Amino acid sequence: METLAEAAAENGTDARSATYRAHPLVRIEPAASDLWLISRDDRLNGHKVPASAAGLLVAAFAPGTIYSLSEPIMAAIGSVRRAELIAEWLVAHEYLVRDDDAEAIKTRRWLESWAENGWRAASRYHARTYGYPFEFYEADGNSAEDVRRMVAYNAQQPDVDRARPRLHDQEKVYALPDPAPELFPATASAATNLAVAAQPLDYDRLASLLSLLTRPIRQARMPFAESANLLRKTSPSGGSRHPTEFSVVTHAVDGIDDGVYQVATVDGALDRMDHLDASSRDLADLSGIADDNRPYALIFFNSYFARNRYRYREPRTFRTVHMDVGHLMGTAEYLSRANGWAVRHAQHLDGKKVADALGTDHRVEATIAATLVHAADQPAESRD
Template identity: 30%
Template sequence: MDPNIVVRTPRTVRLLSPSPQTGSRWVAEDWATRRRYALPLEAVVVLIRCFKPRRFGELLRYMEADVGIPLSSARSLLGQLLKASLLRDATLPETPREAWINHVQTEWPKWGWIESAEYHVATYDYQFVSSDESGLKEALSRMNRYAADEPDLNRSKSIKDAVKRIPMGAPKPADAPSTFEEVIAGTVPVGTLSKDRFLAALSISFNYTGTIPVPWKGAPLFRRTSPSGGARHPSETYVLVRNIEGLPQGWYHLDFGARVLELMREEKVDSAELVTLFPATYGRAPFPVAAIVIVTCVFERNMYRYREPRTFRTVHMDAGHLIETFELVCAANGIRCFTQYGNNDQAIEAKLGLNPLEEGYMLACAVG
């Protein structure tokens, strides 16, 4: 390459240092191509140096003299960075897409919309499969390709070392004994929160009601009383019991695929810790809290099929459908509930033993 050519790191490229998100690696994100690259440290040095335009020959000399890379290796590394568009000819004008990305990422943060800007750029103009016959064929073709690489088996979660498993049975209409009109009108009187009534509300809200066979290599999909995109059902449910006769105090997981409530461990959590964990849910509940229902999301379960950035929107809809069903069922049973989202996510995930990159907290509902 001509040593007089001037190169620079495009403004659409962002460097991420080692972190829980990237592991032990440096990563380059290119917003223009929507691609990520793992980088050796030498490449990181080059990209940082090229935030300002540099002549190719000067860059080679710098890498050899100051970074300690043999000239042949330096040429090879620069060639790879150019091929990946992580370096570019600085004399060429930005493309319209690059100019638009830079505008969004410059202007939106002025209003505090940093994450919104990143999400907008990542999802803008994404090409989805259509819902007509050709689109359905393409979707099935994709699922067959995915399943050939890895069978589609992730349907529900079970705690292998659970202390105790409480059978819940299949959901049934009697689990919601009041009519929808009575619930909406608020005429169902509040009753005593018993173990049976609580388990019935959990069962009809979260347990599976049936299965759907799949035409690719994988386990049957579940149905529940709430809808879920593609019947993926990424939401999992946990319960912290404080004061329900017949249920030991402690942390539970609801295995909706087996219809059992699994006691993970007995633990008495005092009010001070509950305020720290659930400041919005426990701290604001307008009644004595007997239990807290927590909804999380297993991201992989949804993203196995929907491998595009907007998948992250739908998991919030999934959790919202489930908790609204639970609130209606609680009302039908004369059970008080109070749902909030803004709690101590990281502390809750730590209590539940979750890796937040695999399964994350979504919301919590106080019950009494």
């Protein structure tokens, strides 16, 4: 069987010398018997294609000419022209792109950059959701379309999820105070300008920080039947969804046992998670930022996706949870500085390992980041 290049020469045409390769955002998945689904992460729709087209696209992960890329499938389909048409169709739908295509080169570079930081899966999600079309709501977020959608959502399922359920049979519970201005230990100016003398890290001060960080300061009634009140907190959250839950690891903090705790944000309590197989030391090691030489509190920010998706059904819900965590990390740092404490953040966690240690499913509730607070000059006392 002659090659495509030979066929082109016999027909008196020029063999196209330009090199092509699969677009860097191409995705290939099995769809049904003898069919494959090909798509691009930056587009909404894909195509079901025969194995010959999928095979050609796989070959194109290494660059080549239209002819060299098509040649491997010729034996399977027995037609030079058909192989050429498949390649041309892939080019027309931009699954195959020129190797010197500026947009594809730029995309490949940022994908490689994200992969170097361990964000390969995140980069694909970013591409899939970037520019996703939304209904245009009015600036105040109260358009008729917004109300119509929320009424429809409530008709399907009441909006009642506001906090993670309390742990049962916990051995140790520590109360958190109600949020109040007097819990903030310094002036805003002093906290902002780092002009606060370091205070000892003890439970009373830690409880004040956690109260202001995690607990609702007021509630707003929803105009929908059977819906729970919206919670307002010190950190903003889109639609007042507040999808972030909190786990806290304590070490050598006066007034509270060392351990791993779940914050009951509505009831105002720290429930010790005695049922975990992982220890507080295990979780501290997973953060990569803890130091046993001084007392510390390590706060994990865990995003509960379903709470956010109730309102934001679009794929961008997984983008907005990161905005919430960013606000909370900033608030945690601000409250810590008001006590004169040192702060470190961890944003490159192994989400699955942390979720396993906390006894959660990372596909349902994932740890996005962690913040460590400690008094820099306060040594840890032995508790042996």
